[in-house]
Amino acid sequence: MKVSREQATKNRAHVVEVAGAQFRRHGFDGIGVADLMQAAGLTHGGFYNNFASKDALAAEAVTLVFAETTERLRQYALAAADPYSAMVSYYLSPEHRDSIEAGCAIAALSQDAARGSQELRAAFELGIAAYLDLIVELAGVTRPRAMAIYATMVGALTLSRTVTDPALSADLLGAAADGLLAGKDS
Structure with missing residues (x-):
């Protein structure tokens, strides 16, 4: 049965939305096209009618993920009395650590992206720039300071997801948050 153009677009x-979560959960190489399409509730037969390659889907999914996560973080932070503190506290929270499929693409996929296609790396570069712009906006800091803040947050989140000791994981998040919040005016 032929699918309408409107349904095909939907x-x-x-698929792009589901791929964003699945790639963050499994990594780019940890899930194949057939499993991605199954997770989306579709057959893999139509994949190449919509995407030139898995890399093309990955770049598109990452672009969507960055747009969604930066906007979600912006809205969360701007609703608080101290947007910078809210941003740091949210990003370095156990909830963010534990929801890899819904969180920051950099912390989940940066090592995969470093080995990825030029198209994928370009999508990450744009996403990183968006996060840096958001930090400048919320914290009122220079771009180099925003880079240090973002690198600290990503590093702490990545390390906290890597270790098996729950106390060490929490300590990594807490130490980074404490350091960033103590130096927020510098």
């Missing part, structure tokens, strides 16, 4: 958007 299906494609759904």
Whole structure:
């Protein structure tokens, strides 16, 4: 049965959205096209009618993920009395650590992206720039300071997800948050 153009467009958007979560959960190489399409509730037969390659889907999914996560973080932070503190506290929270499929693409996929295609790396570069712009906006700091803040947050989140000791994981998040919040005016 032929799918309408409108439904095909919706299906494609759904695949991109699902791929964003699945790639963060499994890594780019940890899930294949058939499993991605199954997770989206579709057959893999139509994949190449919509995407030139898995890398093309990955770049598109990452672009969507960055747009969604930066906007979600912006809205969360701006609703608080101290947006910078809210941003740091949210990013370095156990909830963010434990929801890899819904969180920051950099912390989940940066090492995969470093070995990825030029197209994928370009999507990450744009996403990083968006996060840096958000930090400048929320913290009122220079771009170099925003880079240090972001690198600290990503590093702490990545390390906290890597270790098996729950106390060490929490300590990594807490130490980074304490350091960033203590030096927020510098």
